Amino acid sequence: MDKRSARPAREIVVPGDILDDSGAKAGDNTYTVDGRVYAAILGVKNRNQYGVGVIPLGGRYMPKPGDMVIGMIEDIGSSNWMVDIKAPYPAPLHVSEVPWKVEFGDTSRYLNVGNVVLLKVLSVDEGKKIQVTMNDSGLRRLEGGRLVEIPYVKVSRVIGKSGSMIQMIKNLTDCRIFIGENGVIWIDGDEKNAEVAVQAIEMIGEHAHRGSLTERVKEFIEKELPDAGEVGE
Amino acid sequence: MSKKIISEIRRDHIFNLLKEGKRSDGRKLDDFREIKFETGIIESADGSAVVEMGKTKVTAGVKIIPGTPFGDTPNLGVLTTGAELIPLAHPDFESGPPSPESIELARVVDRGIRESGMVDMSKLCIKEGEEVWMCFLDLYAINYDGNLFDAFNLASVLALKTAIIPNEQYGKGEDVPLPITCLPISVTSAKLGSSLILDPNFDEENISSARLTVTTDDDGNFRAMQKGGQGSITLDELSHCLDMAVAKGEEIRKLIG
Amino acid sequence: MSGTTDMILVNKDGKRIDGRTPDEHRDIKIEAGVLANADGSAYVEIGKNKVLAAVYGPRECHPRHLQDPTKAIIQCKYNMQTYSVSDRKRPGTDRRSVEISKITAEALEKVVLTELYPRASIDVYIEILQANAGTRCAGLTAASVALADAGIPMRDIVPAIAAGKADGYVLLDLNKEEDNFGQADVPMAIVPSTNEIVLLQMDGNMTREEFDKAIEMGVRGCHDVYKLQKEALLNRYSDGGDSDE
Numbered sequence: 001m002d003k004r005s006a007r008p009a010r011e012i013v014v015p016g017d018i019l020d021d022s023g024a025k026a027g028d029n030t031y032t033v034d035g036r037v038y039a040a041i042l043g044v045k046n047r048n049q050y051g052v053g054v055i056p057l058g059g060r061y062m063p064k065p066g067d068m069v070i071g072m073i074e075d076i077g078s079s080n081w082m083v084d085i086k087a088p089y090p091a092p093l094h095v096s097e098v099p100w101k102v103e104f105g106d107t108s109r110y111l112n113v114g115n116v117v118l119l120k121v122l123s124v125d126e127g128k129k130i131q132v133t134m135n136d137s138g139l140r141r142l143e144g145g146r147l148v149e150i151p152y153v154k155v156s157r158v159i160g161k162s163g164s165m166i167q168m169i170k171n172l173t174d175c176r177i178f179i180g181e182n183g184v185i186w187i188d189g190d191e192k193n194a195e196v197a198v199q200a201i202e203m204i205g206e207h208a209h210r211g212s213l214t215e216r217v218k219e220f221i222e223k224e225l226p227d228a229g230e231v232g233e
Numbered sequence: 234m235s236k237k238i239i240s241e242i243r244r245d246h247i248f249n250l251l252k253e254g255k256r257s258d259g260r261k262l263d264d265f266r267e268i269k270f271e272t273g274i275i276e277s278a279d280g281s282a283v284v285e286m287g288k289t290k291v292t293a294g295v296k297i298i299p300g301t302p303f304g305d306t307p308n309l310g311v312l313t314t315g316a317e318l319i320p321l322a323h324p325d326f327e328s329g330p331p332s333p334e335s336i337e338l339a340r341v342v343d344r345g346i347r348e349s350g351m352v353d354m355s356k357l358c359i360k361e362g363e364e365v366w367m368c369f370l371d372l373y374a375i376n377y378d379g380n381l382f383d384a385f386n387l388a389s390v391l392a393l394k395t396a397i398i399p400n401e402q403y404g405k406g407e408d409v410p411l412p413i414t415c416l417p418i419s420v421t422s423a424k425l426g427s428s429l430i431l432d433p434n435f436d437e438e439n440i441s442s443a444r445l446t447v448t449t450d451d452d453g454n455f456r457a458m459q460k461g462g463q464g465s466i467t468l469d470e471l472s473h474c475l476d477m478a479v480a481k482g483e484e485i486r487k488l489i490g
Numbered sequence: 491m492s493g494t495t496d497m498i499l500v501n502k503d504g505k506r507i508d509g510r511t512p513d514e515h516r517d518i519k520i521e522a523g524v525l526a527n528a529d530g531s532a533y534v535e536i537g538k539n540k541v542l543a544a545v546y547g548p549r550e551c552h553p554r555h556l557q558d559p560t561k562a563i564i565q566c567k568y569n570m571q572t573y574s575v576s577d578r579k580r581p582g583t584d585r586r587s588v589e590i591s592k593i594t595a596e597a598l599e600k601v602v603l604t605e606l607y608p609r610a611s612i613d614v615y616i617e618i619l620q621a622n623a624g625t626r627c628a629g630l631t632a633a634s635v636a637l638a639d640a641g642i643p644m645r646d647i648v649p650a651i652a653a654g655k656a657d658g659y660v661l662l663d664l665n666k667e668e669d670n671f672g673q674a675d676v677p678m679a680i681v682p683s684t685n686e687i688v689l690l691q692m693d694g695n696m697t698r699e700e701f702d703k704a705i706e707m708g709v710r711g712c713h714d715v716y717k718l719q720k721e722a723l724l725n726r727y728s729d730g731g732d733s734d735e
Contacts, residue, residue, distance in 0.1 A: 014723050015601070015638055016646030016683045031603070031645060038683070040603060040643045042723055057727060059641020060529065060548060072240045088548035088610045114241040127559065127608050147242045153641075186242070276538065277620050278573035288526045292619070294573030315581055319569065321544040321615035323527050328567050328615075330582070371572040371581065373617070375542070376525050402576075 012057070013039040019052045027053025061086050061152035061182040063121040063130050070142065070180035071132070073115045078105045083117065086152070086182045089130055093119065097133040099140075116142045116186070118178055142178070145188030148198050150205030152183035157213065158204050165204070165214055172221045173197040196224040237325060237439045244440050251428040258287075258434065263477050265432040268488060270387065272395040280396025280411065284388040286432060288378035290322075293370065293388035295396045297411065299359060299403055300367040310357025311367040314343035316385060322374035337461070339372065342385050342419070344457040345448030346370075349417035352393060356412040359405065366398055368411070379434040382446045382459075386419035391489060417456055418485045419448040420478040424464060429473055431481060445471070447478035451486065495671040499656040508537075508665055513707050515651060515663040515714060520631070520722035522639045530640025532722065534632040537665060538622035540574075543632035544615045545640040551611035562607035566595035566614040568629055574621045590626045591616075597630055597650075597679050597688040603643040612642060623669035624652050627677050630689060635719050639726070647723075648688060649715035650679035653704035655696055660703045662711045676701070678708045682716045685709060 013019065019030060020037040029041040030053055039045070043054040063069065063085065071083035071091060081093045093111075095102040100110050111117065118139050122131040134140065150158065158179060159166050170177055175189030175197045183205075187197045200217050207213065247257050254262060266287030275281035278294035302309060316339035320326045331339075346352065357366040370392065372385045396411040423433040423441040433441060442464025448457040455475070460466065466474070500506055510516070516537030525531035528544035535541075551557045556565075568590045572579050595614065602612065614636065616629035627650035634648040654664040656672030669675060674694025680687055696704065 012724055012727050014647060014720050015644040016681075029643060038645070040645065041641060042638045043641075056641050058530070058639065072238070074238055088550070088607055090550060114238055114244065116240050116242050128610075142242065144245065145242060146246055147240060275540070275573055275620050277575055277622075281573065290525075292571075294571065296573050296578040298578060315572070317581065319615065319617060320546075320567065320613070321525070321528065321542065321617055324546050324549070328569075328583075369572065369578050373571060375617075376527050378526070 011045040012043070013045050013054060014042050015039055019045060019054070020047075025051025027051040029054040029056060056153050058151055058153060060088050063087050063091070063124050063182070065121050065123050067121040067181040068179075069119050069121060069132070069182040070147070070178065070184035070186055071117055071119055071182070073111050073113050073117065076108050076111075076113060078107065081107060081111050083119065083132060085119070085130075085132070085180075086149070086184060087130065089128055091119075091121075091130040091132045093117070093132050093134065097122065097131070097135055099135060111141065116147065118142055118180070118186070142186050145176075145186055146194050146198050148185045148187065148201050148205075150183045150185065150201065152181065154205045155179060155181055155183055158185065158201055160214065165217065168214065168218060169197055169200055169221065172218070172225065173200070193225060196221055199224070237435075239436050239439050243436055247436060247440060248426055251425055251430075256430065257436070262428060262430045263481065265383075265481065265485075266434070268387070268485070270391055270489065272391050278392070279399055280392040280394075282388045282391035282395065283375075284384050284391065286380060286384050287434060288376055289380055289384050289434075290374075290376040291381065291384045291388050292373050292375055293385065293392040295371075295392050295411075296369045297396065297398055298367050298369065299364050299405075302358070302362065302365040306354075307362035308358040308365075309354040310352070310365045312343065312347060312352060312354070312370065313367065314339045314346070314370045314372070314389070316342070316372040316374075316381075318374050318377070318381075323377040326374070326377065337459070338381055338385055341382060341446055341457065341459045342372065342389050343370075344459075345386060345417040345419050346389060346393065349448065349450045349456040350414050351390070351417050353412040353414050357398075368393070368396075377435065379436075379438040380421055380432050382421045382444075383419050383432060386417070386448065387485065387489070390416055390418065394489075415451040416486050416489065417448050417450055418482040419446050419457070420481045420485075421446040422474040422477060424462070424466060424470065429470055429477070431477060445474045447475060447482075449479055449482040453479045453483065495667075497667065497671060499668050499671060500659045500661070504659070506661065506665075507667055512659050512661045513710070515711050516665065518715065518718050520635060520718050522635050522722045522726045528636070528640070530636040530638070530642070532632040532635035532639060534628050534635070536624055536628045536631070536663070538620060539618070539625055539628045540620040541625065541628040541632045542617045542619060543629065543636040545612065545633070545636040545642065546615075547612040547640070548607040548610035548642070549613070551609060556611070557609045559608055561604040562602070562610040562612050564595045564598050564602060564604065564612050564614060566591045566598070566616065566633070568594060568616045568618070568626070570618040570621060570625070574618045590629070593689055593691070594626065594630050594633060597648055598633060598637065600686070600688045601634070601644045601646050601648055601681060602637065603645065606643055612637070623664050623666045624677070627651050627679070630679050631715055631719065635722055638723055646681045646683050647716060647719050648679050649682060649712040649719055650677065650689060651708055651711040651715055652677040653708040653711065655694060655700060655704070660700050660707060662707045674700070674704070676704045676708060678705070678712070680709060680712045682713060
């Protein structure tokens with residue numbers, strides 16, 4: 001608890017708030033007028049050696065190349081699939097970006113509407129046109145299990161510092177879990193355990209801005225699963 | 234409001250649980266979500282209510298205005314019901330003229346109220362053949378997470394139940410409550426696979442094959458029904474829907490007093 | 491503005507029929523994040539006005555032909571519910587609501603960083619649950635809170651309020667009676683960090699001197715509204731400190 005009080009209080013800013021007028025570099029989610037840096041989004045003020053910026057508290061996921069995402073096939077073309085990855089734009093998955101050799105017009109034999117896929121963002125061009133790929137190790141169609149959606153800004157909380165939070169959830173529930181940067185999370189395991197993992201992650205999604213989260217999530221899982229941690233360690 | 238795509242994983246999860254008699258949010262098959270309501274929320278309306286069923290939220294308001302009766306019912310008041318699925322309530326709702334879905338919703342709610350005789354129309358005559366009270370009941374979806382039929386029905390009943398005839402505003406004496414005879418309650422069953430559930434949420438509604446809305450009166454008699462969806466209902470299932478509508482209808486009627 | 495009345499709207503002590511002084515706005519309540527489905531939302535009460543706003547987006551723009559390859563477009567729909575006014579309003583769009591939707595979208599265009607989302611649409615829905623003079627200002631006030639709540643990048647938050655004139659007095663935030671029987675109405679909205687005007691309408695009859703006073707009063711009123719908008723957004727996240735990461 002001492003550690004917590006030692007940390008400077010976080011400062012929430014709204015669009016138009018002045019972040020700096022002493023020449024700091026403008027960071028993410030800011031704009032500059034006459035040398036002053038302003039917040040361009042609702043979020044937490046973040047000052048570091050690179051400058052001053054804002055960490056968003058909400059909003060839509062905007063894909064970045066290299067992001068691992070989970071999406072749902074929402075439409076099928078003759079040479080691609082349209083994937084909903086919860087971004088402002090649809091993400092086409094071209095037949096050349098899947099691990100199968102797909103004949104023209106034969107797309108629905110491999111992936112169909114409603115299927116869920118683990119993908120990587122290949123590129124986002126200047127016009128925000130997105131390309132996704134399934135051609136990388138571990139990328140695949142996801143079957144069975146559970147899906148949870150949380151705001152993408154909470155993904156870092158679910159992962160935790162160097163993966164500590166997600167590792168704890170995996171250990172205590174003995175579930176397999178894939179986290180999409182877009183806030184879509186896939187969980188597979190024993191029914192009761194998977195349900196507890198889903199609830200734990202939803203809890204983080206709802207309360208990530210409150211204190212001592214790791215402890216509370218741990219307490220929650222141990223209460224729901226008294227035998228937790230005895231398996232898979 | 235045509236069917237939305239639900240991911241295979243969510244759909245399979247819901248169906249797998251149903252096989253064991255469970256639902257994804259922990260409810261029993263015949264449980265409603267928590268119902269919250271408030272009346273008199275809009276002062277400019279003559280009666281109004283907001284109803285929440287889980288994350289589904291709707292409002293109802295009634296305006297009571299003097300007007301000309303229909304020729305064939307010169308001594309009866311008039312009830313007109315409209316429903317709007319405004320785009321504020323869901324990313325897939327679009328603005329524009331009423332959709333077939335919103336028209337069906339309004340008509341099914343209207344039928345339950347009309348056929349139950351909830352509002353005593355004979356007491357809404359001001360001067361036979363010339364002037365009667367016209368009740369305009371308007372319904373709005375505020376946040377859509379399934380089961381608008383029952384949410385709209387309940388909001389309508391609450392708005393009418395607390396409505397006032399605005400005699401003063403039109404120089405016709407003192408304001409009086411709208412004459413109410415009973416509380417028609419609709420209960421909608423949705424069919425998923427071979428399971429019947431009540432108060433379906435968005436995901437459940439979108440993977441259901443059929444639904445049946447049953448409206449009962451204070452005596453548990455049936456006053457209106459509507460089957461919807463492309464699937465079918467067996468006679469045994471129908472019987473089960475009717476039993477649930479009577480039992481749950483009574484429970485909800487007690488809740489709103 | 492058209493009606494006449496014997497009613498005294500402002501008495502000789504400068505008090506208005508609801509007890510306010512000429513430069514006082516009605517009670518204002520703002521809440522952010524009130525709807526589950528919307529990306530951002532807000533509920534605003536100004537006096538007896540009750541307004542809900544929801545924002546969806548940025549998302550794919552429909553219909554397609556409205557897409558702009560260089561920036562997102564803002565599509566706004568202002569809708570008055572049938573029982574929001576004393577005579578039942580006919581459902582559906584009318585010319586008044588089309589005009590209000592247009593000027594509201596234009597006011598928001600000024601602050602939203604639309605260039606970050608080419609081809610996309612940011613959809614703003616304003617529902618008037620109860621109307622009592624000043625709904626376009628309440629709607630715009632709610633819409634800008636909903637946009638910020640949706641995490642949409644923007645330069646500033648836009649507050650709006652009306653000034654006007656009744657019984658020869660310049661007044662802030664007209665109520666229903668002052669709006670009906672007064673001599674002028676000036677709804678306006680500004681960018682608080684620069685005081686630039688992004689929405690302005692006027693109808694009635696005012697001298698240059700009166701109009702200048704109305705603008706001055708309106709700008710100050712807007713800054714009051716802005717404080718409450720900001721508070722509403724901060725309140726949404728005020729229930730805890732930092733947590734472990």
